[in-house]
Amino acid sequence: MATKTHNERAWWFVLPVVLLVAFNAVVPLMTVVNYSVQESFSQGVWFWSGVEWFEETLNSSRFQAALGRQLLFTGIILAIEIPLGIAIALTMPKTGPWVPVCLVLMALPLLIPWNVVGAMWNIFALPDIGLLGYTVNALGIDYDYTQQPLSAWITVIAMDVWHWTSLVVLLAYAGLASIPDAYYQAAKIDGAGRWAVFRHIELPKMNRVLTIAILLRFMDSFMIYTEPFVLTGGGPGNSTTFLSIDLVKKALGEFDLGPAAAMSLIYFLITLLVSWLFYTLMTRQEEG
Amino acid sequence: MARITLDSLRHSYAPNPKGAGDYALKEIDLDWQDGGAYALLGPSGCGKSTLLNIVSGLVTPSEGRILFDGEDVTNLPPDQRNIAQVFQFPVIYDTMTVYDNLAFPLRNRGVARDAVDARVREIATMLELDDTLGRRAAGLTPDAKQKISMGRGLVRDDVNVIMFDEPLTVIDPHLKWKLRSKLKELHHRVRATMIYVTHDQTEALTFADRVVVMDDGIVVQIGTPVELFERPAHTFVGHFIGSPGMNVIPCSIDNGQAIVAGMSVATENVATATSGRTEIGVRPEFVTLASEGVPARIIRVADTGRHRIMEAEIAGAKVHAVVGDGINIPEGTAHLAFAPDMTRIYDDGWLIGGTR
């Protein structure tokens, strides 16, 4: 890092990126900000309303409930996917003909369009004719994700674990693959047990990729929309209505632009804040 | 501390080796005495790292046995062999302090707290690491990290052998010498059996009491540095050790005498019965310009500062000679003389009359 030369002409290299992203990000963001501080009674007529929408959104029980569900969901899937992904990566073979086979099969869910993932699980978990739903009910457990909030939650979480754990596996596996053999040999000679090897060699060496995995999983699960929307439509009731689903309902469904815009900004700021915390944590680790 | 015996070891990385070419180690019989400082010297790919990994237990040999003090350990895993190993690149536990790194092998073996503390401090003093004990190991320089790896081997007083696998590869040149003398000093202090693997002759010759020279999966010579220099058992050893290496000049044999370019050359040994290609070997240090002797064509002279190295040609073979100050080197042709007691006949590479 210290060897970088100072060169202002480097701006020319980043200019295309800046222009493209700015076109996509700045103009729409201005639009959102604009909406969020005004009120419209009819098409094209706007009144300044200040921070009213923000106060309303923050105080509304609907927003608070959606935020709560969102945080719970993200917390649960992180708590499952990260340890599970590490465990699977640890048990994967390191070399041999099965490695590419495993990697290809595991990466498959990542490349399925999100609504297909939702549709697939919708069919898979149907209580009467779905493989999962039918089997669970046949085992004597009362399960119907279209009617029971708990079943719906379990299905949404199982779907996300199915969909995204492979990303953690791939990242953790890559981190493990970069550990030289000498470390394992030294640990063997030093008489370290399996746990000590994990704690003192594998975990520290996976540190960086794991931070990336957590960051990506946090961001993407916090923005989740399509999969649960297709699977449960946010229901039964509002039980699986996460922030994005609620937002789209408000903006495109009810065309409540002011409050929707205010909610957008609050939502974006929360994502940004948490991601920023991760990011600074990560860069500090890399430097220190 | 232990005596290490390698008994008819052979190893192949191929599952079903056919023929000698498949073997990384062809046939190794060796005895390493308790408390000795040994070096395993040879070019890349000669099998020295394989041999080291067999001793440490990271590799199980295809054939043969390894004995520690007469006890068969061939099938024991590394942690039950009580050995220590220092790797080419410093292996340290990044998240721990230097102190915890040194204490790690002891704690894994359930040594009492006080004993661990005493031992760690003792070794740290020996290695001059006292000042850094409380620091995180990750931020240290390569030589300090390599000292920690050594320290992790030294803290255990029950180790049978400490092995070094090219430990100075990543160390700055000016620190190599320092670390090497530190190692030598440590050997005198703790009297552990040490095996040092390297392809660098200077490292091998300065560290070891006895050097094992390997080439292409076999041991070509075991000897003290002086023996390797003065009496190479194989032309490979002569060539590999010394700078420039020993001159190897093809010769014919007449009645036990070596004949080079039609001239009879006096040698230390007598060619009794020969079976293959015959050569004479003589180090550049023992080749002199003379008024009569083997005729040679002088190609060039290089001045190294301490002495001059003359490169000449005898019947198509290159010959180097170390020429002292004040001696005039003629241009074109000259006659060379070889010191008889330092000139030997080799048959198919092996010294005639030497012990294999």
Next chain:
Amino acid sequence: MKRWLVPTLYIIFLMLPIYWLLAMSFKTTNEILGGFTLWPQQFTLENYKVIFNDPTWYWGYFNSMIYVTINTIISLAVALPAAYAFSRFRFTGDKHLFFWLLTNRMAPPAVFALPFLQLYSSVGLFDTHIAVALAHCLFNIPLAVWILEGFMSGVPKELDETAYVDGHSFGSFFFRIFVPTITSGIGVAAFFCFMFSWVELLLAKTLTAVDAKPIAAIMTKTASSSGYELGLLAAAGCLTIIPGAFVIYFVRNYIAKGFALGRV
């Protein structure tokens, strides 16, 4: 416990829903609604025939392919020089700019759906492939820059200097020497761009109506409008898995190595 047990169980878990989708696609509507069957009793290709004979269906695939390809090309083309700048030079505001780019990866598409609709309508790009491709640049460009910067930082600066000493111009160095040395990085970045553009639906659906409608959106419409044609839906779903499977197959050797080499 055998080591292979955990990955094997996991892969079985991954394959089960896919199997169910595949099995459904070969069943007749009557069989599906008739009750639970583990595999198709009356094997039929009817669902696939419908898709291959209806332009609205198969054009959906082409539409998706077109905007995904355009997006991947644009993202890589602009991300390469930018990543090079970030990995080699310091300049005013570089760190802030890098983080600002990343923040766009953190922006929920739901937040941007409506403003995008208005923006792209006002510039006359609504319902075109280029609109979706550009919109997806919002999250793919930051990602591509991030991945490529990681790979480029791993290439020693001496390579650049040697090339200049050898008399290469910047252009010839960049395309003939530098780009080939980071092929695996470009492969990984392209993989991710393809992936996130292929799987995204919310923006793609919002920005299209007829001409550029992605396959995924057509599926949603079918599911709601023509009742509950599960077999057809399953067949269409199965077909959307194929392009992804192809792409993974091509980058299979980069997946493990690529992730470790780069910063991602």
